[in-house]
Amino acid sequence: MDTFLAENLLDTIQRKNAPDLFEHPDFYGVDDLLTPEQRMIRQSIRDFVKREISPIIEDCAQRNIFPSFIVPKFGEIGAFGPTIPVEYGGGGLDYISYGIIMQEIERGDSGMRSTASVQGSLVMYPIYKFGTEEQRRKYLPKLGSGEYLGCFGLTEPDHGSNPSGMTTNFKDMGDHYLLNGAKMWISNAPEADIAVVWAKNEQGRIHGLIVERGMEGFSTPVTHGKWSLRASITGELVFDNVKVPKENLLPNKSGLGAPMMCLDSARYGIAWGAIGAAMDCYETARRYAMERIQFGKPIASFQLVQKKLAEMLTEITKAQLVAWRLGVLMNEGKATTAQISLAKRNNVAMALEVARESRQILGGMGITGEYSIMRHMMNLESVVTYEGTHDIHLLILGKEITGIPAFA
Structure with missing residues (x-):
């Protein structure tokens, strides 16, 4: 990535210094329905996109490069978990503010919005909603700041629109769970520090588990050859007899309704x-x-x-x-x-x-x-x-x- 930045430094500087010609289309005066705080949030994210994303995104997409240095910067501006309470590292904002943040980031690039929305809605949200207090305190502040990058494992090679048919499973081994299976088309996977994974127990009930980078038998192969979301990183989650501590189970909701939320x-x-x-x-x-x-x-x-x-x-x-x-x-x-x-x-x-x-x-x-x-x-x-x-x-x-x- 350093070489990439050096090769494109002049172009990046020129793009950063270029005037922002964008005029916000608002034919029905929707801005009048927004609060001053919501408009201020939009301007802050708009400035961030102009400064940090727009100058590099075309080169990243052309070269199929994920600009991983953007992750902590997303954390700094509050793009991760905007609706999560502040005490857990989120923004404590309302849902319209969350939507505005996603709108402005995707105006820069859909892949960049995917990175942010996966982190907030698919990783931080289930830990906050379905996790224990210990799990919230352990993971959410690091995810909110961008110190950790997370991913969400639901889709499988043979089960996309029918997630209830998943075959990824875990068994109770007494002092831990043993996780086996695979997920695919997972945004953030190859660089994720943790994965919120949905799998069936021995009774066929779906539960969420937090799987951490470095657990033996857990790998995240990169998906190559994409023509789309080329500035986002996509991969698989592979579980080969992965020992997951019992305290990593999300205990407060089970069944397919949990990942659907x-x-x-x-x-x-x-x-x-x-x-x-x-x-x-x-x-x-x-x-x-x-x-x-x-x-x-x-x-x-x-x-x-x-x-x-x-x-x-x-x-x-x-x-x-x-x-x-x-x-x-x-x-x-x-x-x-x-x-x-x-x-x-x-x-x-x-x-x-x-x-x-x-x-x-x-x-x-x-x-x-x-x-x-x-x-x-x-x-x-x-x-x-x-x-x-x-x-x-x-x-x-x-x-x-x-x-x-x-x-x-």
Whole structure:
């Protein structure tokens, strides 16, 4: 990483010093619904992204490099566990503030948002919600500060949309548990210090266990060859007779509902984050259209380009209103899994379509690393699949509407 930084030092400095041309699209005045503190948090994260992520992210994506030095910096600005109480190393913030943080980080890059949302919603959240006081005190402050990086092990090679079919299991050996199995497509895995792993006991009941780096038989192979989330690090979790201390079991909830609660929190963050990616694509396309001259005038003057821009702004505005209202419901403790599914599915699909339309406005320039659009588009192809595929979220809503599950 030092060599990488040295080779790109001049370009990084130039990008840091470049003016921030981004104009926040807010056609329906959603800002008026935010508190002064929420707007201040947004500006703080926006400044951080401009300073720390934007100057390096294109090179990181091109080279498939995870900028691990960003992890403690995320901790410093409070991007890890924003809704976790301050006494445990979190931010003690409300859910709309959490959503805003995810939106601004994903405006920089979906992979960077994945790093933050996995840490907060999928690692810190279950330890806080389902763990013992000793576990909270031991792990959460280090995760919140970025001293530790965590990952979440649910998806398996043969069980993605059907996590209840998992085969990863643990046996009670008297003074410890013996864990065997494998997980895949795990964000943060190759560099994670701990993993919150979901496995079945001898009775077939799903439980969460905290597995630590260095435990014998625990390995985290890197997933190579990704075309998406290239600045994020992805891998497997492999457990070969791993001895897990009994005090590492999360005791306060078992069953599939436990990891699903974690995914609800993460999916909520994704619903906000995807808006950030869409905003960046839309603003890039709008500025380009105003400057690009064809047939003697800016392409922004042509009807089809205006149609694209108008449709993009409409869809972003609708997504902003969905996210804000869902945030209110989250703060009130009223948000349902189906409501979160609707927002995740709609907003990610919206962002992917905005990225595609924006790319067309830029023409051939849209596929280059000089602009962020193609990187966002590739990233969103993962976001539309992970933590519940587009189709699975449709079926979650279908079950809510009809009362009939179509996927089981």
